[in-house]
Amino acid sequence: MEKYLERLSELYPSIAAASTEVINLQAILNLPKGTEHFLTDIHGEYEAFSHVLKNGSGSVKRKIDDVFANTMSARDKQTLATLIYYPREKIERIKKEEPNMDDWYKIMLYRLIEISKGAASKYTRSKVRKALPKDFAYVIEELITEKQGMMDKESYYASIISTIIRIGRAEEFIVALCELIQRLTVDHLHIVGDIYDRGPGPHIIMDKLMEHHSIxxxxxxxxxxxxxxxxxxxxxxxxxxxxxxxxxxxxxxxxxxxxxxxxxxxxxxxxxxxxxxxxxxxxxxxxxxxxxxxxxxxxxxxxxxxxxxxxxxxxxxxxxxxxxxxxxxxxxxxxxxxxxxxxxxxxxxxxxxxxxxxxxxxxxxxxxxxxxxxxxxxxxxxEKLQCHMRFLLNKGSLFKIYNSNLLYHGCVPLDEEGNFKSVVVDGxxxxxxxxxxxxxxxxxxxxxxxxxxxxxxxxxxxxxxxxxxxxxxxxxxxxxxxxxxxxxxxxxxxxxxNPYYNFLENEAVMNKILTEFGLSTERSHIINGHIPVKTKNGENPIKCNGKVLVIDGGFSKAYQKETGIAGYTLIYNSYGLILAAHEPFESTEAAIEKEKDIHSDSVIVKRVVSRKTVGDTDVGKELRERIEDLEALLAAYRSGTIIEKV
Incomplete structure (x- = not known):
């Protein structure tokens, strides 16, 4: 332990440094939990995937509603959402219709700044700073950070926005804000299998995933x-x-x-x-x-x-x-x-x-x-294929335990009695x-x-x-x-x-699976893809009283006649679990020109009594361990076991 604390002291060489980090970590534990986004069975459908990634399965719209509530019309909210999804393309179309672009820039900048503030509010300033686009990092930080005690805040912000427009940087600034909102709206992305086959763009999807900040x-x-x-x-x-x-x-x-x-x-x-x-x-x-x-x-x-x-x-x-x-x-x-x-x-x-x-x-x-x-x-x-496969090996696995949820693509093989099936591998x-x-x-x-x-x-x-x-x-x-x-x-x-699918509504069997993977049978969920849910036949993706969520609803066009929809996705935010059922995606062109979003019917699977914080997550567990280590280092400094490096 002493050797470990000696190494830790190289990072935090004084009582002041270690104390500051403890305070910072303790503060992070009380922030709202970041939003997780779950997608599965994308099957090469790049355009639909890209759109769902941009809109966060409705998370961006929910953020717009939170910020503007009844102060903005539904049409204006949709225009704003489309701008956030496709900023460059939308601006080009607006320029053909709007006689006074400076006024439009000003209105949109104010709106996007407000949404950016809302999206950034659940993160530390340090995390937001890392997400800021390099070219505009300082200016955006000024605009989304509240300045307490300033006498003329409105004049200060108005001056910055007017200057942005006057020097011809409004369009690039709008794009930067839209991309920031997309990034901050969803904290972490889970892909629960089957990126490849059937659709025309799995290689494009892989390129996009490799750019994602947390996956x-x-x-x-x-x-x-x-x-x-x-x-x-x-x-x-x-x-x-x-x-x-x-x-x-x-x-x-x-x-x-x-x-x-x-x-x-x-x-x-x-x-x-x-x-x-x-x-x-x-x-x-x-x-x-x-x-x-x-x-x-x-x-x-x-x-x-x-x-x-x-x-x-x-x-x-x-x-x-x-x-x-x-x-x-x-x-x-x-x-x-x-x-x-x-x-x-x-x-x-x-x-x-x-x-x-x-x-x-x-x-x-x-x-x-x-x-x-x-x-x-x-x-x-x-080279490109090998690069994509290395990414799958680096970021991927056959199953994942994350924030008390068990994620896997297919099943846990069972026999006809619901017991785990024994399989021979290499003898x-x-x-x-x-x-x-x-x-x-x-x-x-x-x-x-x-x-x-x-x-x-x-x-x-x-x-x-x-x-x-x-x-x-x-x-x-x-x-x-x-x-x-x-x-x-x-x-x-x-x-x-496999008989597994006959037991999806059997709580005893599903609890056995959760226990096998070391999870609580009361608080955990199984999140599953692979077998399309035939919604048009009345099948429900929510199984076993909400303990199991099968979120393959037919992202692939080849399955949509069978399922009746165009895919399920799942959102897990600080308020609970939200399942979204998507209608087919017409095209990127229609999404921009006609402002047609993927219509989604959202169902709240589980709503928590009190809002979840970072302290309730796996990251929170890691942070508590770091706090314990830092407090041990503080004790070592104060006892003289380790000398401050001042």
Whole structure:
């Protein structure tokens, strides 16, 4: 302890310094708790994600209402909110309509300053100062800091604002204030999995997340799939390309990450020249030209066949994964165009397989082997992709405990009786929290392990996490990819969910999960994504009397017909938990031009009796520990054990 206090004394070399820090930390404990924002299952929908990030799931509007209440019309409040979300774009449109911009600048500056004061009031001056934009830090601090005892405050502030307008800096100053409000309105962002796949902009979302001031990420199975691809795992690479092809998003790979797909395109066009590839139509097609669509469909089929082959190879190498039952190529009668599954014969919807050797169906052809080797090299050597994956590794995990809430993407695997399911990983059995921890350790080993066996197992476990029956992130008995492409029988398409989802309203089981992760069964919540909540069918995202919140409501456009909405998000502020259900986002253009926000119906899940403070949070716990250490240092100074460095 004395050595630790000696080190601490280097930071606080005197009684005065240590005492000042204790006073500061004690004051912070009594500030209101910062607002947390939870998003999940974004699935590449960049525009909707960006808008929800800007509006803080309604937090910005609530701040405007708090500040201006009934003193401003609803229309003016909406205009102000749109300005805060898109300051540069909104100013450009206002300039075309407004005859006297100086007056408009003055009104908006006063309004934005008032909102900035409100947003900054729950933070220390030091924290606000760190959030201030560099170019205007001093001026903004002057404007949002109350000057007690000043005789002519109004004249002082008016003089600053007039000068800003006169010297032509009003527009940049407005942008700076709007960005400050966005930053201060939400203190911390949680992404509860699945940034990748389906939508067109996961790479843009990743760039945006890397700029965020305070964030954590719980990996989803789609994120781990991309992590496996970046690590060079062939099954993951094939799945990533197949999904991009299926949703018409190969641009993500080619333009977003600079991965060369020309060898695959050339191979696909040659091998499937006479094949219409009808079973491989694209989902959510845009305005592609017919020839481009035809090529995408051929690439879609080519990479799917390659996927089935490499998955067959790895499943034989790792029988403990349980994937051998998902291999179908050896069950096909290539002459008759039929397949036998569990003793039943089925006709294939597509029986053209020019690249499969019936005698050795899981072997890649020489061309396929060449393509896959080039793709492995491309994924492993893509600087931007590797940068994004390092960010996921740095900020991410399979689960997170934060302010007494348990965050994970999928489920805690259970058996039919509601007990934790035991899963074999590398010859040992794990369940509950231990299963999460061992799988996370292997994800990291897949990137960083020195031992090659451990590294290879880590890479292959990322593929298992993507679609394994007992994977906590997949949470289904199978991924029916082959059946959906090649078989008409819908009963074969069904994917049975893990029993976990049958127990979401069972308080005893949910309490068992909270206890397993070391949380209070009275004050804690499980925050969950992954399985879309079908709101249009009357399903409620609030489960188990508010103990469990399933906040995947269909951010992805591909799910919105199924869910009836465009996603749930969650806000946890000093007053409690607020769940927002969002309608579909039209476009950024409509949000600016028509001032159309995402309409959200908010439901208060839990309202606290007394407003939560920093002292009630995990940060508060850390601050108390620091206060204890500093008080021990003060005692050491006063007893003479440690000498002040004055």
């Amino acid at each position: 954590d990420i719980q990996w989803g199975n789609h994120d781990v799939l991309w992590m496996g691809a970046a690590a060079g795992q062939k099954c993951c690479i094939a799945n990533v390309i197949r999904i991009c092809a299926r949703y018409g998003n190969l641009d993500i790979l080619e333009d977003g990450y600079g991965i060369n797909l020309l060898p695959l395109a050339t191979f696909s066009w040659k091998k499937y020249a006479k094949d219409p590839c009808e079973c491989f139509k694209l989902k959510g097609q845009g305005e592609e030209r017919p020839q481009e669509t035809e090529l995408n469909m051929k690439m879609h089929k080519a990479i799917s066949i390659i996927q089935f082959k490499v998955e067959g190879q790895i499943s034989q190498e790792y029988p403990e994964f349980g994937f051998e039952r998902r291999n179908f190529l050896h069950l096909i009668d290539y002459n008759e165009g039929e397949i036998t599954i569990d003793g039943e014969e089925y006709s294939l919807l597509d029986d053209y397989f020019p690249t499969i050797d019936p005698e050795n169906p899981y072997a890649l052809s020489e061309e396929e082997e060449h393509i896959m080797n080039r793709l492995v090299s491309a994924f492993q050597n893509c 040992k059995r794990y369940k509950g929290r231990a299963l999460y921890e061992i799988l996370e350790s292997y994800v990291r080993k897949g990137f960083f392990a020195v031992d090659q066996r451990e590294k290879e197992l880590g890479k292959n476990l990322m593929w298992y996490i993507w679609q394994g029956e007992n994977s906590p992130l997949f949470a289904k008995d199978k991924m029916a990819t082959f059946e959906r492409y090649f078989l008409a029988e819908e009963e074969l398409h069904k994917e049975k969910k």
